[in-house]
Structure formats: C-alpha cells, structure tokens
Amino acid sequence: MSCQNVWNQISISPVITEEFIIFFQQEVNWDLICRYQKLSLDFMRTYLNRVNWSVVSKYQVLSEKFIDEFKENLDWEYICKYQKLSRDFMKNHKGYLHEDNVELYQYINDDFLAEIRN
Structure with missing residues (x-):
C-alpha cells in the first residue's frame, strides 16, 4: 500500500x-x-x-451563522440541497440561493418560492 x-x-x-x-x-x-x-x-x-468548501457544504452540518460568515466560500448548490435553511435566512440570502435545489430540497410552499424568486 x-x-x-x-x-x-x-x-x-x-x-x-x-x-x-x-x-x-x-x-x-x-x-x-x-x-x-x-x-x-x-x-x-x-x-x-x-x-474544501464544496465538500464542507455537502457533508458538514453548518449553522446559518456559519453559512452567513463564509457565504463567499461555500458552494450554494450544495448548501441549498444538504443544509436546513430557515425562511428568514433564505429571504436574506436570495442572491446566493440555487433556486432549483431550494424548490426540491427545502421545506417551502409555492408562495414562498415565488417570493424568493422575485
């Protein structure tokens, strides 16, 4: 080996x-x-x-505070798929969200999805 x-x-x-x-x-x-x-x-x-921020985004459990602190380093496609995000957090970070993964993997309704898309 x-x-x-x-x-x-x-x-x-x-x-x-x-x-x-x-x-x-x-x-x-x-x-x-x-x-x-x-x-x-x-x-x-x-x-x-x-x-490796992409790997961290996918496999580590991250607090919203940590995600906010390192938002420029993280892989938002994975964040939106693998991390649990609150509605307030998603509203405040609309520009970072990967909308397809938000729709598929976050617990939201159509009204909220429309709100974050605007």
Whole structure:
C-alpha cells in the first residue's frame, strides 16, 4: 500500500482528532477530512485555506451563522440541497440561493418560492 493510500485511510478513520489533523496537516487528505470527519466550526475557521468548501457544504452540518460568515466560500448548490435553511435566512440570502435545489430540497410552499424568486 502506498504512503498516500495509508494517509487516505487515516483521513477517513472515525477515531482521529482535530489535534491529530493539525499535527499531520501536511500528510492528511483534506478532501477526505472534510467529508468524513466531524469538524468543529472553530477548526474550519482556523484552517479555512485548507478546507474544501464544496465538500464542507455537502457533508458538514453548518449553522446559518456559519453559512452567513463564509457565504463567499461555500458552494450554494450544495448548501441549498444538504443544509436546513430557515425562511428568514433564505429571504436574506436570495442572491446566493440555487433556486432549483431550494424548490426540491427545502421545506417551502409555492408562495414562498415565488417570493424568493422575485
């Protein structure tokens, strides 16, 4: 098994800690870390240049506060599909919304969909 394959396996292991990731940040696979590890919001803030924001948008549970803070970094197609968004949040972030995914994956009615499309 190659060294990279070993680090890939380590990166998906459920027992590694954020401290381990920090110590071995040059070796771990950050795409896999962002997908398989439960990362704290503070950790993602600290390592924002290493984080794969598309993967985070899809696989991490993000608060609306965090989404608002990093709205320019996140993948809104995935945010609208995989994150639970409140109506108020969607109203305040209309310009970022991926409308097809909002319609398919968020709990909204036709009136609200028409409102955010305008």
